[in-house]
Amino acid sequence: MKKVFSRPKSLKDVPFHYCPGCGHSVIHRLVCEVIDELGIQDKTIGVPPAGCAVLAYNYFDVDMCEAPHGRAAAVATGIKRMLPDRVVFTYQGDGDIAAIGTAETIHAANRGERVTCIFVNNAVYGMTGGQMAPTTIPGQVTTTSPGGRIPLRDGNPLDLSAMLALAAGSVFIERTTVINPKGVNRTKKAIKKAFQTQIEDKGFSLVEVLSPCPTNWKMSPAESVNWVEETMSKIFPIQVIKDVA
Amino acid sequence: MSAKTLMRGTHVLGEAAIRSGCRAYFGYPITPQNELPEYMASSFAKMDDAVFVQAESELASINMVIGASATGARVMTSSSSPGISLKQEGISYLAAMELPAVIVNMMRGGPGLGNIAPAQGDYFQATKGGGHGDYRLIVLAPAYGQEIADMTRQAFDLADKYRTPVMILGDGMMGQMMEPVVFPDPLDVSKFPVKDWALTGAKGRPSRIIRSLWLDPPKEEELNWRLVRKYEAISQEITDQEIYLCDDAEIVVVAYGTAARIAKGAVHRVRSQGIKAGLFRPKTLWPFPGEVLASMSKNLEHIVVFEMSTGQMVEDVRLYVEGRCPVSFYGRPGGVVSTPEEIAGVLSGVGSGLIKKSA
Amino acid sequence: MRGRIEIDRERCKGCGLCMTVCPKKRIGISAKLNTKGYYPADFSEDNSSDSEKTACTGCCLCALVCPDVAIEVYREEKE
Numbered sequence: 001m002k003k004v005f006s007r008p009k010s011l012k013d014v015p016f017h018y019c020p021g022c023g024h025s026v027i028h029r030l031v032c033e034v035i036d037e038l039g040i041q042d043k044t045i046g047v048p049p050a051g052c053a054v055l056a057y058n059y060f061d062v063d064m065c066e067a068p069h070g071r072a073a074a075v076a077t078g079i080k081r082m083l084p085d086r087v088v089f090t091y092q093g094d095g096d097i098a099a100i101g102t103a104e105t106i107h108a109a110n111r112g113e114r115v116t117c118i119f120v121n122n123a124v125y126g127m128t129g130g131q132m133a134p135t136t137i138p139g140q141v142t143t144t145s146p147g148g149r150i151p152l153r154d155g156n157p158l159d160l161s162a163m164l165a166l167a168a169g170s171v172f173i174e175r176t177t178v179i180n181p182k183g184v185n186r187t188k189k190a191i192k193k194a195f196q197t198q199i200e201d202k203g204f205s206l207v208e209v210l211s212p213c214p215t216n217w218k219m220s221p222a223e224s225v226n227w228v229e230e231t232m233s234k235i236f237p238i239q240v241i242k243d244v245a
Numbered sequence: 246m247s248a249k250t251l252m253r254g255t256h257v258l259g260e261a262a263i264r265s266g267c268r269a270y271f272g273y274p275i276t277p278q279n280e281l282p283e284y285m286a287s288s289f290a291k292m293d294d295a296v297f298v299q300a301e302s303e304l305a306s307i308n309m310v311i312g313a314s315a316t317g318a319r320v321m322t323s324s325s326s327p328g329i330s331l332k333q334e335g336i337s338y339l340a341a342m343e344l345p346a347v348i349v350n351m352m353r354g355g356p357g358l359g360n361i362a363p364a365q366g367d368y369f370q371a372t373k374g375g376g377h378g379d380y381r382l383i384v385l386a387p388a389y390g391q392e393i394a395d396m397t398r399q400a401f402d403l404a405d406k407y408r409t410p411v412m413i414l415g416d417g418m419m420g421q422m423m424e425p426v427v428f429p430d431p432l433d434v435s436k437f438p439v440k441d442w443a444l445t446g447a448k449g450r451p452s453r454i455i456r457s458l459w460l461d462p463p464k465e466e467e468l469n470w471r472l473v474r475k476y477e478a479i480s481q482e483i484t485d486q487e488i489y490l491c492d493d494a495e496i497v498v499v500a501y502g503t504a505a506r507i508a509k510g511a512v513h514r515v516r517s518q519g520i521k522a523g524l525f526r527p528k529t530l531w532p533f534p535g536e537v538l539a540s541m542s543k544n545l546e547h548i549v550v551f552e553m554s555t556g557q558m559v560e561d562v563r564l565y566v567e568g569r570c571p572v573s574f575y576g577r578p579g580g581v582v583s584t585p586e587e588i589a590g591v592l593s594g595v596g597s598g599l600i601k602k603s604a
Numbered sequence: 605m606r607g608r609i610e611i612d613r614e615r616c617k618g619c620g621l622c623m624t625v626c627p628k629k630r631i632g633i634s635a636k637l638n639t640k641g642y643y644p645a646d647f648s649e650d651n652s653s654d655s656e657k658t659a660c661t662g663c664c665l666c667a668l669v670c671p672d673v674a675i676e677v678y679r680e681e682k683e
Contacts, residue, residue: 065454075309
């Protein structure tokens with residue numbers, strides 16, 4: 001029989017440190033599959049976040065530059081401006097990109113930086129132990145919203161992707177999931193388009209992926225998948241948010 | 246060498262940076278240093294290999310510096326006191342990631358928003374680790390227009406040599422003052438040695454990582470000690486000072502930057518009154534030229550530290566002098582600029598005491 | 605079309621997402637722990653006479669959702 005599915009070349013052959021059922025590693029794999037398919041492993045430079053994916057450089061077999069928490073879009077700007085023919089991407093969680101890094105991200109989009117952000121939204125601060133995130137949905141229990149998030153007290157979930165779509169410099173923004181095969185395929189397609197948008201020098205691109213965090217949601221992996229489908233995606237609808245690429 | 250040109254300090258710095266091969270500038274407006282980003286913007290606009298970005302904040306600009314430095318470029322950012330506070334996070338990361346960069350602080354009155362007048366209240370922040378963690382920042386303190394040009398070249402060379410951030414610490418007055426300057430010839434960027442750690446895409450080589458996270462404590466400890474060894478080498482190799490009229494001096498003023506220029510005028514004045522005064526001017530604030538000062542202090546009657554602050558460098562002076570002679574402090578914080586007469590008055594107060602004592 | 609998967613027992617963390625998507629329900633959870641302390645997923649080949657309906661087709665759905673890239677998929681070449 002012929003091997004029809006295996007690990008992409010640009011994904012290092014090491015075990016992931018992520019928890020069982022975590023979406024991060026699926027998204028890592030998809031980014032690497034896209035890098036392989038576009039043949040850009042030797043010209044891609046990645047910027048990981050602070051958060052669970054801070055160790056992304058242990059997995060992506062491309063040049064990687066760490067960034068302080070939230071500042072990935074600024075670091076990526078510095079890299080891309082110096083090396084405009086390289087492919088530069090950031091990989092960030094919701095706390096990183098939509099709380100502490102909001103300004104850096106919005107202004108990178110507004111300048112139309114030719115970078116691609118992979119925004120992994122799991123509605124919680126994962127690495128620090130499950131605190132409320134900017135994307136935590138109303139009623140969601142976290143360690144810092146123990147009775148559930150109350151919008152009048154704790155604020156509302158922030159739709160960063162929609163905000164970024166308002167920036168004239170952003171050209172492609174899509175929200176997807178990795179909770180089922182269809183979602184995985186769509187996410188890969190979106191990532192590929194986002195990278196191509198950058199390669200074609202069109203402007204800022206971002207893919208927001210709704211991603212399960214069973215550990216901090218205190219759910220089984222299967223329950224997490226259902227929660228994304230039934231609850232989280234009602235607040236963050238799966239859709240192309242902007243496409244003028 | 247260029248012909249002698251009359252230029253303001255911020256423009257001198259910008260021109261010297263470009264001649265040193267700086268091809269990336271990221272900044273955010275703040276008074277009193279805006280003429281520097283303006284100079285970079287207009288100069289880079291005429292060059293096809295240079296990048297200027299006005300960022301949305303000082304935070305963003307220092308992080309753009311991280312990214313650009315990671316690609317191997319000579320990169321600079323500048324700001325003034327409150328903005329430099331915001332850059333501290335990035336400076337700590339630059340130190341930990343061992344990335345070269347030049348950071349200019351044209352100090353103004355503080356704390357808080359303070360004012361936009363020249364001051365020296367950021368000495369602690371610059372020399373004692375303004376950001377978190379166990380690191381040091383090379384801090385160069387020019388006092389003259391020509392020295393701004395020379396130290397800017399030196400700053401870029403040191404940053405690359407030691408793979409570490411370097412700060413040029415000036416003040417609002419220095420940035421505005423016009424002085425004659427001769428620039429060194431521009432460096433040929435294409436002849437710079439290839440940085441074998443830079444991120445350029447893993448073409449024909451294994452992929453590289455530039456990082457500061459070492460979750461395993463022994464690994465982080467290893468980084469810390471490696472940095473210490475580097476800082477020890479820097480201390481051995483680059484410490485520098487100006488020693489002016491100190492051979493026969495009984496009183497020495499210790500001052501840096503603009504304060505040192507004022508003090509030099511005061512030294513001339515009191516010498517004409519028969520007081521044997523001299524000036525000790527640290528040109529590197531970190532590493533501090535404390536050993537030289539310490540050996541000088543054995544033969545002195547008195548040291549007067551003059552700063553445009555409430556007294557910061559004086560702590561380092563006392564640390565090295567270790568009571569070998571009395572150390573007094575005179576300071577004018579808040580953007581007040583003393584006159585040489587005022588400082589001469591301070592010195593003659595001390596000096597006449599000495600004259601009486603020896604009579 | 606006939607297929608087969610190989611699960612890397614040591615990479616698998618037993619999240620079970622592959623089980624939920626397998627159209628032929630050919631994946632279960634092993635009764636034996638791996639060295640990391642997880643009960644990994646376990647693939648069973650189907651050699652029954654009715655295997656057209658129940659055997660692995662190499663559709664890759666399990667591998668697509670596997671968070672640990674622990675599944676490799678093999679498929680018979682088309683004749």
